[in-house]
Amino acid sequence: xxxxxxxxxxxxxxxxxxxxxxxxxxxxFPFRKxxxxxxxxxxxxEMVKMEALIRYDPHTFHMxxxxxxxxxxxxxxxxxxxxxxxxxxxxxxxxxxxxxDLNCGCPVDKVTKDGSGSGMLKTPDLIGEVxxxxxxxxxxxxxxxxxAGWDENSINAAEIVKIAxxxxxxxxxxxxxxxxxxxxxxxxxxxxxxxxxxxTTIKVIGNGDVIDGPSAEKLFAYTGCDAVLVARATMxxxxxxxxxxxxxxxxxxxxxxxxxxxxxxxxxYLFMVNYxxxxxxxxxxxxxxxxxxxxSAGTRHFREIMSRITNVNEIEDLxxxxxxxxxxxxxxxxE
Numbered sequence: 001x002x003x004x005x006x007x008x009x010x011x012x013x014x015x016x017x018x019x020x021x022x023x024x025x026x027x028x029f030p031f032r033k034x035x036x037x038x039x040x041x042x043x044x045x046e047m048v049k050m051e052a053l054i055r056y057d058p059h060t061f062h063m064x065x066x067x068x069x070x071x072x073x074x075x076x077x078x079x080x081x082x083x084x085x086x087x088x089x090x091x092x093x094x095x096x097x098x099x100x101d102l103n104c105g106c107p108v109d110k111v112t113k114d115g116s117g118s119g120m121l122k123t124p125d126l127i128g129e130v131x132x133x134x135x136x137x138x139x140x141x142x143x144x145x146x147x148a149g150w151d152e153n154s155i156n157a158a159e160i161v162k163i164a165x166x167x168x169x170x171x172x173x174x175x176x177x178x179x180x181x182x183x184x185x186x187x188x189x190x191x192x193x194x195x196x197x198x199x200t201t202i203k204v205i206g207n208g209d210v211i212d213g214p215s216a217e218k219l220f221a222y223t224g225c226d227a228v229l230v231a232r233a234t235m236x237x238x239x240x241x242x243x244x245x246x247x248x249x250x251x252x253x254x255x256x257x258x259x260x261x262x263x264x265x266x267x268x269y270l271f272m273v274n275y276x277x278x279x280x281x282x283x284x285x286x287x288x289x290x291x292x293x294x295x296s297a298g299t300r301h302f303r304e305i306m307s308r309i310t311n312v313n314e315i316e317d318l319x320x321x322x323x324x325x326x327x328x329x330x331x332x333x334x335e
Contacts, residue, residue, distance in 0.1 A: 007041055007227055009203065010141035010170040012098055014072055016041040017227035018216065018241045019205065020234050022076045024106070028284075029065050030271035034238040034264070036069045041227065041241070043073055047103050049116075050079030050088035064095060074099040076145070078106060080115040082129045086137030093138040099170075102130060102144045104160075107179045118179035121150045124160050131167035141170035145207075145229075148191035151180035157191050158198040165202040172199075173229050176208035183232075193223040205229050212240070213247020220248075236291030238264065258293075258324045265292040266319045278312045285315050 007017040020035055021027075022044035035043050045064050052060040066073050075092045077100060079085065085102075092100045104127055106117030113119070120127050127144065134142045144164050149155035157174050164172045174195045176187030187208025196204040206225035210216050211233040219228055233240055239256070246253060268288060272281045289306045293299040302322055309315050 009042075009099055009143065012072065012141050012170075014041040015039060016241070016245060018244050019227055019229045020044065020241070021207065021229045021231035022047050022074075022101070022103075023231060023235070024108075026235060028063070029067075029275050030268060032066065032070050032073075033271045034268050035234065036067075038239045038242050040230075041072075042099070043070060044101065045073070045075050047076045047078045047106065050077050050081065050084050053077070053088045053091055054084050064092075064097075066097075072098040074101055074143070076101040076103050077134075078103040078111060078116050080120055080123070080126060080130065082126070082133045085130045086133040089134040089142065090137045093140050097140065099141045099143060100134065100138065101173075102127070102134065102142070104144055104146045105173075105175050105179075107147070107182050112179070118147050118150065121147060121154070121156065121160070121179060124156060124163050127160060128163040128167045131164060131169050135168045142168070143171045143173065144169050145173040145175070147175045148178050148188065151178050155191060158194045161195045161198045161202060161204070165200060169202060171203035171205055171226070173205040173207050174225075176206070189219060189222050192219070192225055196224045196226075203227065207231060210244075213244045213253075216244045217248055236261070236264075236288075236294055238268075261292045262319065262322075262324065265289060266316070268292070269315060269319060273312055273316075281312050282310055282315065285309075289319075 007014045018041050020040040020043040024047055027044060027046045032043055045066065048060050048063055064075060075097045077088050077092070079088065089100050103117055104120040111117035115123065131142060131144060146157055146160055148157045161172055172195065174192045176189050176191050189206070192206045203226040205227045206219045206223050207229040210219055210228050210230050216228050219225060230240055243254065269285060272284060276284065286307050290299065290303055293302060305318055309318065
C-alpha cells in the first residue's frame, strides 16, 4: 500500500494518513516538539474541557500552547453541553488550530460521570447536536472520536457514524474497544470495518493496536479505513510515523539503537526544561524516561534512580552517562 499521497479532512490537506492521537497527560508541548520532528499527518494537544475553555481558564489555555512547527495541529474538546459547544470550537479556531475534535471516547470516570467522553456513547443524538453546533460556529474541519460502544451489549459505533455524517463532521475516529474495556484486551477491528461500511461521505479513521508498520498495513487492509490514529505507540517513539510510512511504501526499515533512544530522551528532556518548571520536569521524567527505555529489560536501575531525583541537572547527568551496557547485558541474560 503506497502512502505518498496527501490526506484531506474537508479542505485541510494533511501530509499523510498516519495521525498522532491526543493523549491525556502525555501530549504536552515537549511531547509535541518531539513529534513535530518527524511530521505526522496530524497531531493534537491534550483534551481540554469546554467549560474551562469558555471560562478562559489559564491552565487550559496553557495546555493549548503550540509552535509553528507543529502544524497541522488539532485541538480536542470534551463536553456534552451543546449550548457552549459552538463557543468552545470558535475559541479553538481563533487560536489558529487547523481542526477541532469532539472527544466521545475517553473512558475515565471523572470524565464520563457527567455524560462527557465515552459517556456520550449512551446519547448518540446528543453527539449529533453538539457536532452541529460546533460546525455552525467554525470554518475549520470538525471531527469526532468514539469507541465501539459503552460495552459489548451496546455496540453503536456504526449508528454514530451516520449521525456524525449527517451533522457534517469531516471524519470520525473509531477506537476498536468499548468503554468497559478501557485499554485492556485486543481492539476489535470488526467494529472499525463496520463503521467504514456504514460511511458514505465521512472519513473513517481506525484506532487501536497500531504499533508499527505491519499492524498499520493490516488495519488499512482489513477495515478499508481512510487513515490510522497511532496512540500509545507514539510514547518514546516520536519517529513511528516515519517507520510506518517506510513500511507501507516498501522502503528500508531504520533500526533504532539504545543510543538513539538515549539521545531522543535527552532531547525530550531539554524541551521539557525549556517549557516546564523544575518540579514538573522531575515528576514527568519518571514516566517519560520509561517510555524511551521501556523495551529494555535492564531499565529497572535507571527507573529507580530517576524516581528519587529532585534536581533537573542530575536528570541530565543520568541520561547522558547511564551505562547502556547494563541494559544490553540484562537483555542477553533473559534471552
